[in-house]
Amino acid sequence: MEVRLQKLIAGTGLASRRKAETLISAGRVTVNGKVVTELGTKVEPGRDHVKVDGKHLSAAQPFVYLMLHKPKNVMSTLDDPGGRTTVKDYLRGVSVRVFPVGRLDFDSEGLMLLTNNGDLAQGLLHPRYHVPKTYLIKVKGVLADDEIRQLERGVKLEDGMTSPAAVKKIKKAEQNSWLEITIREGRKHQVRRMLETVGHPVIKLVRVKMGPLTLGNLAPGEFRFLTDREANALRELVERRTTLEEGQESLSPRRQRPVKREGWARSSRVKKGRGRAA
């Protein structure tokens, strides 16, 4: 069955559909030895020989993207000189060498993205345009509104002011409370240090979102491959950011939508659930 050229290229994981179209328009794609720049061109996989930048499409290494729910007390690296358990120990059956995109503290848990697409990983970790990451946190005590506002505006850490964050109250109990905090930076122990600064140390920290990815019901220690839609959303996010970086628009974190303040939930207990913080 014939398919559109850009769909075939995107299907290999080499590029998103949009990027594939750019490659075609730029004359970097040949079909049976001829440069093709027509976006509507149809090709028959297996019959037509498609090359991108002179490399046969079938020789392209497919990209692999997966999401792991890192459990607590596990290193977010691939190996540990101290012999502690690492995320690699949870990737049974994954034959491709994938790398973690970013870190989580040893005692944090939650969503970790792993991939063999180095460009995408670099794009997601770009210090100026870190993707938004959301953490569900249990903290000591209950934050007053002015402490929440402080976190939202930015707090002073020893390595400088933090960028504006979005904070949502989730639940409060007698001795502690649960919040969701979204930040666009990736400094070491950042969330823990921010909460420590406003006087409410973190007791538990779970990363529940990273850009377009959501942890959902994935249980601690489990992983799954990203869907095509999720992988494309990530690729497009990085491509959009690269375009913005090329000067077409500014992406200041201060342009985030204002946060609508909501009250604490009435219940004093957070339900235990699979893949969620207990």
Ligand code: URA
């Ligand atoms: N912020 C932290 O303090 N720790 C993490 O593991 C992730 C974000």
